[in-house]
Amino acid sequence: MLKLTNTLTGQKRDFVPLGDTVRMYVCGPNLYGPCHVGHALSYVVFDVLRRYLEYKGYDVRHVQNFTDIEDRIIELSKSERRSIGDISEQYIQRFLTEMEGLNILRANDYPRATAYIPQMITITQGLIDKGLAYPTDGDVYFRVRAFPGYGKLAKRSLEEMRAGARIEVDPRKEDPMDFALWKASKEAEPAWPSPWGMGRPGWHIECSAMSLTLLGEQFDIHGGGHDVIFPHHENEVAQSEGYTGLAPVVGYWVHNGLLRRTESDEEKMTRHSGNFVSLRDALAAHSADAIRLFLLSAHYRSPRAYSEEEILSYERAAERLRAALEPGDAPSGGRAVETEGYKLRFEAAMDDDLNTPQAMAVLFDLIREVNRGKDRGENVTDVQGLLKELGGVLGLTFQSKIADSVAAQPFVDLLVEVRADLRKARQFALADSIRDRLTKLGVALEDTPQGTKWKMG
RNA sequence: GGCGACGUAGCCAAGUGGUCUAAGGCGGGGGUCUGCAAAACCCCUAUUCGGCGGUUCGAAUCCGCCCGUCGCCUCCA
Incomplete structure (x- = not known):
């Protein structure tokens, strides 16, 4: 419940x-x-x-x-x-x-x-x-x-609010706390007809x-x-x-x-003060998943400080999440991993006033379960399915921000092939040099029993 | 000044009376795997929860005081 x-x-x-x-x-x-x-x-x-x-x-x-x-x-x-x-x-x-x-x-x-x-x-x-409410001079106040x-x-x-009022009191108000329902229009302002005259x-x-x-x-x-x-x-x-x-x-x-805005600023983001990081800038720099994980990593009622560094740490976590969803190469039909406990834990966390930090912990435990299963050659499709379903409840996309550049793809493939030949010939110094250069260019290589995988980002 | 929150490891953050010698992430250390890496996995990384008192058989969790931080008190997601 x-x-x-x-x-x-x-x-x-x-x-x-x-x-x-x-x-x-x-x-x-x-x-x-x-x-x-x-x-x-x-x-x-x-x-x-x-x-x-x-x-x-x-x-x-x-x-x-x-x-x-x-x-x-x-x-x-x-x-x-x-x-x-x-x-x-x-x-x-x-x-x-x-x-x-x-x-x-x-x-x-x-x-x-x-x-x-x-x-x-x-x-x-x-x-x-x-x-x-009462009208006065074309205004209406509650x-x-x-x-x-x-x-x-x-x-x-x-009484408490009146005592703390920090705004000059409009003498037409019966009580300083009365607030406007309707405002008479000033010159050159949008206005609509009303029983109290033109206003907004x-x-x-x-x-x-x-x-x-x-x-x-x-x-x-x-x-x-x-x-x-x-x-x-x-x-x-x-x-x-x-x-x-x-x-x-x-x-x-x-x-x-x-x-x-920041730890040091100690001041909430507001637009009128200019004290903010625009959503557009955040989205340009980070994946949706990293931003969402960051925003959901504390309880929704807690005040937070925006932190690039922290979002970057969730970028790595998001990458683990994506990797865990890649298909395992185990024969299907192997022993399936138990998932029910994780689902219950996730629901218990979310049921408790949307405890997303705890729900995220369940996701990370599921990631480990998937990887462990893969290592053992077990069938992990069920766990992956649950991970995807529960991650979806948090609105995760499992997509990385930078789509692999289609144009560069054949060239990277070529280098990876050349490197594979070099490794076969035990020319490791050259092979490693290619890998290092690619790493510096943002292409990560991974040698697996099924061959070399690579990805950008 | 009034009202309301909060203070947990290097950083972020859950946990609000016993299962807590405190989840999870990031970072760090060691190991397995690997030609070497990477990724992944395994182990370790707070005997302690802002400080001081109190209640209780038992407190990070309840109460009091103190210190520090934040929000609201007609701009605000």
């Missing part, structure tokens, strides 16, 4: 979906810039959650939003004199390419905020009607003190509108980074539960820990 930690209750509990299909909403990116590895951590974590749910036999409906209307996109649009649609389209394409590069499964829906303006207006009006549970997700009282939505309302529309008034999982608990998700709870009168809106709030 899968257990998940719910941020709202702070407790790890059995995962029981509300219906036949698991409904999962994951906070997606603001489209004002490229994604970084911190985003990748979050999306990989929820990709693994989805894959594991599907492995366990659930149907999963996975929705991830695109925020295409927000202060920063508007700023960018002004400074670059491009339309919001143009900018968001560019970053959506880049996002999808990078997700594919990381082997993250496509969500069932990628709703864009601007496509849900009518729903946001409906919810906003509904909250006004219930006395949970009235936090009218919502009794405000602060329950972030586990903070209104606040940031938080989009997720309420899209999740309620696409997943229903109550759904199973809502994911995102730890930094988005307050105010974003806190406000979403207030909006959604305030509007529908149903609680909880989300069965399991799941939040991943944040990624820092």
